[in-house]
Amino acid sequence: QVQLVESGGGVVQPGGSLRLSCAASGFTFSSYGMNWVRQAPGKGLEWVAVILYDGSNKWYADSVKGRFTISRDNSKNTLYLQMNGLRAEDTAVYYCAKDFTRFGLVYALDYWGQGTLLTVSS
Amino acid sequence: QSALTQPASVSGSPGQSITISCTGSSSDVGSFNLVSWYQQYPGRAPKLIIYEVTKRPAGISNRFSGSKSGNTASLTISGLQPEDETDYYCCSYVGNSIVVFGGGTKLTVL
Numbered sequence: 355q356v357q358l359v360e361s362g363g364g365v366v367q368p369g370g371s372l373r374l375s376c377a378a379s380g381f382t383f384s385s386y387g388m389n390w391v392r393q394a395p396g397k398g399l400e401w402v403a404v405i406l407y408d409g410s411n412k413w414y415a416d417s418v419k420g421r422f423t424i425s426r427d428n429s430k431n432t433l434y435l436q437m438n439g440l441r442a443e444d445t446a447v448y449y450c451a452k453d454f455t456r457f458g459l460v461y462a463l464d465y466w467g468q469g470t471l472l473t474v475s476s
Numbered sequence: 477q478s479a480l481t482q483p484a485s486v487s488g489s490p491g492q493s494i495t496i497s498c499t500g501s502s503s504d505v506g507s508f509n510l511v512s513w514y515q516q517y518p519g520r521a522p523k524l525i526i527y528e529v530t531k532r533p534a535g536i537s538n539r540f541s542g543s544k545s546g547n548t549a550s551l552t553i554s555g556l557q558p559e560d561e562t563d564y565y566c567c568s569y570v571g572n573s574i575v576v577f578g579g580g581t582k583l584t585v586l
Contacts, residue, residue, distance in 0.1 A: 462528065466521035
């Protein structure tokens with residue numbers, strides 16, 4: 355069965371950095387686009403970034419562009435999110451999520467991890 | 477990248493049907509058939525219930541259906557059940573490989 359397990363969350367001071375990881379299993383990781391989506395406490399979902407199945411292209415929400423970097427290691431079945439210049443408004447549960455279709459993107463996220471909490475606070 | 481507009485809350489009685497709207501613009505919902513809907517229980521990860529406007533993933537009840545007219549997509553839940561009471565989010569492709577979520581709708585089953 356498909357499993358996505360995020361890790362790396364924690365408490366970081368404003369301006370700090372952190373890297374989130376998402377370990378994937380139960381499917382051919384190297385065939386699917388992967389996303390990060392976040393949810394601030396008590397708020398709605400916010401799409402953060404997507405990376406193509408082979409890592410060749412990446413796209414970001416305006417709110418994180420230039421500060422966050424999405425990457426993947428298909429040999430390790432792992433997705434990453436490097437976050438720099440963190441702000442209080444980045445505080446959220448961060449989910450990794452798999453795109454529905456192979457070798458492309460239909461922007462439908464059919465499997466999600468349970469999320470990891472990032473708190474940005476001094 | 478403006479969020480799509482959803483009603484904050486909707487309600488219905490068991491057995492009834494309800495519809496949740498998701499309004500965007502001619503640049504997003506109106507231009508692409510790439511609208512998806514998610515169900516999320518408190519403290520849980522979202523679950524995909526509709527993709528590409530009208531399609532249901534395997535295992536999703538046919539009580540859930542999606543549609544689109546112009547710049548507004550809709551999720552209809554028929555035969556409301558108590559377990560349907562939770563939050564629902566729409567999501568649309570907006571071009572340039574970017575997606576945007578709606579603000580979410582809380583469904584109450586009276």
